[in-house]
Amino acid sequence: MIVEIFNNFPYIFRPSLLLLFLTITVLFLTWLERKTLAKIQMRMGPMFVGFHGTLQPIADAIKLALKEDILPLWSNKQIYWFAPIAVFVPAFLIWVTLPISNVFVVRNLELGLFYIVSISVLSVLGMVLAGWSSANKYAFLGGVRAAGQLISYEIPFIMAILSIAMISKSLNLITIVENQSSFPNILVQPIGALIFFLSGLAEIGRTPFDIHHAESEVAGGPFIEYSGAHWSVFFLAEYINTFTVAALVVLLYFGGWNWPTMPFEGNTHSFLSALWFLFKCYLVVLLIFWIRGTSPRLRIDQLMSFCWKLLAPLSFANIIVTGFILYYKLPWVILSVSSILLLIVALYFIRKKTNTSPQKTIKLYSANELRAAGKNNSGLETNND
Amino acid sequence: MITMNGKKMQFSNISTDINLDNLENQDSLDVIVNMGPQHPSTHGVFRLVLWIDGEIITKAEPHIGYLHRGSEKLCESELYSQVISLFDRIDYLANLNMELGFCAAVEKLMEIDIPDRAWYIRTILCELNRIASHLLFYGVFGLDAGAMTPVLYGFRDREKIQSVFESVTGARMMHNFIRIGGLKEDVGNDFKKDVTKLLSTLKTSIDECDELLSGNEVFLARTKGIGTIERQTALDYGLSGPTLRGSGIPEDIRISDPYGIYDRFDFKIPVGTVGDSWDRYYVRVEEMRQSISIIEQALAQMDEGPILGNVRRLIKPPKGEVYTRTETPRGDFGVFLVSDGSDKPYRVKVRAPSFSNLLALTKMLENSYVADSVVILGSLDIVMGEVDR
């Protein structure tokens, strides 16, 4: 029934449906993130508004809408008000072509992946504008960090997408998903999935790559001066982006809405596929939140070297290997084996880079020995070797 | 002149620092950033002025004094028994250690014999407070490095310690429990049981905390080799406590100048070798385990007995002056006390370890990243209440 309603919905009003869907998703995601982190940290999270705080996001939204919009004295007014829109619109536009199931899509574009890549680059503009116009050095530092980070991570992000496009021989997302009906792409592209997921995390600024709004360093980064509704627009965009990355991971690597077997036909099947797809998306989102609850954040130079020295070369190597195998029409097994080999190389380099045994630098001195040494020499300088 | 729409570029307050009209004549184009006094990671009201060139700090200048409460002067107008409640508030994360520092000074001046049981209870409580303080450091250091879960794990375990404090002293932070000559009152019957139970949970949870953060590759990358301070430099700056031990000097007041009953325990002193943020962090983690072993030994040796030495209610030390050192979680805590024979101290001078440790910050921050400044400051484990007093 829902499918029929959607199909009969006029095209011109479909974006409003999309906006509704995304808003509800974001409200749910804020609640989910707070609850997940609370669980990890052995807290309860929101408990008062509604059953286990389910209505908390709505209360928050009302609070944010009613708050005063503060304009810093030195700020560049026009750009300051424009920046949240510049962040939100690209985040929203990506969803025009993202299919939730083979029927639930606003407009299925043939060049869907290309469109997504080109739109996703735009969001950096809003960050830089927000940081620049806020008249705050922390915001500016955050904006510059965001520019460097987002532009750098575009490269492995796009390269990972490209390898999927090569395998599927299409840029249409529905075609890409339908090509995965026999096996999901993760089996032939594990390294691509890893690169895509990590650079996706960096694109949306999630831990461990959340340096551009690091609370402990730049105290919120580009959003530091914003308040009320404009601040909430930034966060709306951030959560939409989180969900976008999760959806893209599922679409490109985990077989989208493909059921292992097909229990139903027709509209029921489409509806159930959409639910299956959303379930997968939420699993990836939970993984993102889980990582946020565990990992510290990287420093900007480490972030950059991670991108340019590891992810970018690996993604290029992945493209070359994939192209080679596809050109000579070798079996899929070889592609997956070579991809796993690349993955092992990647893990080896990560491990080599960070292989430092923690306890090695700490020595334990026994108190009795120190006392004996102290009695003999009676001095600090003489016995500390 | 850079203009936009005919106006001078409205480029935030940065334009007040850099004169855009003659860029050639400027000494440096560094941007001045005020970190603090209101910044999430300055551990209180601490202001750090950073000259940054991109992401690199070229110069750093700490400003202190935002939390100055005049504790030392205030002590001169209070009775000796009232001063203890002021000392509670000097280092508000290790209250019992602070109380012990002052009481030890008065007791040394008055030459009071403290009953053994009082010393054992004092030791147990102080070591518990050391663990609580280090747990908070653990959490906050994780937060400085960008991880958000360690702080709640640290608080979770600290909370357990505080609830033991609550059932023993009646307060969770400002105890006013250690008195000149002994303790305020005896501990309850289930003190031993409570502490034993607490220790067994602490052991597992400290291991859990350690496992979560210490080995993490991102954390190692953030702390290894950051803010290194050489052994000789550490001595020159007068560092103390875990900050000094991280630089490779096995110096601990509990051993080198033992007070109380610390010479009865066998424990180990963790000492770093490199002197970077990681060493300072891990020395503290290891110290928590050593404190647990001290408490276990103290619980085993503890006997029944009186808890207050032979002191009158109105304390009047003889004329004279005294200096005592105790090992607080932050280092060598010294109290210099001058008495003129009246019931109020003539002068109290506190040698705060945080203050001396903070001096080394400028040196450590040279040519580090902005993100590292937070980690380095966190690794010093300063408490502004103690720095400014």
Add this chain to the structure above:
Amino acid sequence: MIKLIKGLIITLSTALRSPVTGEYPMPEKRIPVKNKFMGFPALTYDFEIDEPFCTGCMVCIRNCPTSCMSANMKDNEKFTENKSSRKKIIDTFEINLGRCILCGICVDVCNFDAIEMSHEHERSKFERNANRVNLPELIKMGVKYQQKINWSPKQEKNRGTPKKPKTSNENNGNLT
């Protein structure tokens, strides 16, 4: 990478445990205070004689580090009627709880077990000086505390039951 995955497993294992926090404003779900908890000071009440324990000796006021208390005493009518052993009784008592630092010195120095650190701690007010409490309020806090922990005076001599009129001199001599 390996340690990061170990960390993920630890966070997962804590996520499966029950939370350690309570829900604060709900009386049944919050974490209760311990019996020894020191909240704001309160005056205890002698139910046997129906008067407060406090005789207004001002010892707590002189020992308070922040000078947050003030008190006046008066002659006890019940002593003249031989209903009580207290010659003097508290007339007015005021504590500025905004200044109180909960040090417990007043309880230590009190010879009559008249002041106790109650379990009262949620007394925030909007004005700086609004948190002053007078004698009836202090006794109300004290009675609440006494009933909660089943309080009785630490020293038996502080009970206000009047001595037998004839032998009162002997008893007093023994006690002092």
